[in-house]
Amino acid sequence: MIPKDPIMLLSWMNTQLRDHYASLDDLCRSENLERSAIESSLASVDYVYDPDTNQFT
Structure with missing residues (x-):
């Protein structure tokens, strides 16, 4: 389950993108x-x- 709070979601998303996925589309598809x-x-x-840094900024 992903975090509902936007700030917690930000941290979770960027960690997932950094550690496991090449793009946001890959993460969304997989999860x-x-x-x-x-x-x-x-x-x-x-x-x-x-997309250039593969993170939310």
Whole structure:
């Protein structure tokens, strides 16, 4: 289960991206997550996915 709190979600997502996945699409596919929901939640705390660094910044 992924964290609901956006700040906790940010930490979890970036850790997963850094340690296990080559892209956000790979992570979402593997974990059966809706990319738009993740991006919306993290945008609410002013973070967006950067494919060049493979993290939310």
